[in-house]
Amino acid sequence: MARRIAIDSAPQEAITAAVDVLRRGLPVAIPTETVYGLAADATNPTAITAIYETKGRPRFNPLICHMADLAMAERHAIFDPLSQRLAERFWPGPLTLILRLRADSAIHPLATAGLDSVGIRVPRGFAGGLISAFGRPLAAPSANSSGRISPTSADHVEGDLGGRIELIIDGGECPVGVESTIVKVEDGRIRLLRPGGISVEALEAATGKTVIRTQKAGATIEAPGMLASHYAPDRPIRLGATSVAEDEVLITFARATVEGEHLARRVLDLSPSGNLAEAAANLFAYMKKADASGARAIAVVPIPNRGLGEAINDRLARAAAPRE
Structure with missing residues (x-):
């Protein structure tokens, strides 16, 4: 069963232990403001493979890469002016931007499912501090078996993946409780790929632009969370x-x-x-x-x-x- 460390009682131990697991190319369950993530080194193909295998996640479904701050994100992706504006307004926070990957980015193609774009987010709280301490971006889908209900507490993670991972960082219940909003800027327009922790109304108020909604089911997979069947319980x-x-x-x-x-x-x-x-x-x-x-x-x-x-x-x- 996974070791569990509570941030409230041992914050530095949590960072140190998580960095140790990440450096060994293994995933660790961490709290974010949205849901718990199964985080691993986004530059290490062995670590990314461990995420897919632990979750049972299809490899055509890309992973969001989490950054410590905007400066780290700019080293891996190309920002157009509107994406830059969104990042400055909503990061750190529950917004993921789909951006063109820089040619010299160290993010491994396994994390992007071979796409020339990458989903990037800067999380609040412990996750951001962990990325800073680790020094590299973390690929981090939700810390649950693929397609199942996302975890919003360490208990949820332990009940699902506790026997398959080494470490769970316990940060209590996630305050937002649903995954990040995912958007992509194209030709100066904002496309909504997945609704989430930041509302469309907030995006429109911040930019003065109408957000364009895409097809919700059966669309081409451009970002995580776009599969028609997802977040599924056993009961109908x-x-x-x-x-x-x-x-x-x-x-x-x-x-x-x-x-x-x-x-x-x-x-x-x-x-x-x-x-x-x-x-x-x-x-x-x-x-x-x-x-x-x-x-x-x-x-x-x-x-x-x-x-x-x-x-x-x-x-x-x-x-x-x-x-x-």
Whole structure:
């Protein structure tokens, strides 16, 4: 079983131990503001292969490369003016930019799935400090088996990958709770490839530009999180529920009234007050609770498709999609 170190009680030990594992070409589970990541040296093909093998992730699905700061990112990717503006406004934070890879970048093609572009993010908190201490970018998809519910606590990671990795850094629960927003700037326009922890409204307010949404399912894989089926629990999910059947778990929002609610095996309200940020932070943890309940299915009420609700609905739609 993986060794576990809590940041609160041993911050320097956590950094030292994580750097040691990374230098040996192995992945380590780390907390970020979005979800827990399975991080490894983005310049080392052996380390990147270990990520794919640990997760059971298809190698055509590229990995986000995490940087300590904008200066490190500029050493690996070419920034157009609008991407630069977005980076300066939202980094560190839950925004991933798809950028053209520099010819002299040390990032290995296994991390980019052979593309000439790379997804780059600068995370907040412990992850950023770890990258600074390590001195190289970290490829870090979510720390879970491929296609399953993303982890937002060290307990989630331990329950899934604890027997397959050496080290878990415990930073408590992730405050954002859904993965980063992914965008790509093309011809001066911002394309949304994956909704996430920064809303479209925030991007538009910061740039004065309308964000263009792309097809949500079945699109060409340009970035992580674009597979039609993803974030999937074992139990089937029923979306847009206005009623609940016997032996279903009900995931609700803002104390919504649902017919037959008394029949539900369990009721989980993402945010009784109707706060979409709270709902996003609770989403994956509540999906895991619903999945572990033993119920035959999970019913989810409609979630407003504004702000972080867009990211919530994206994750729910992929979780409910036919398994690939």
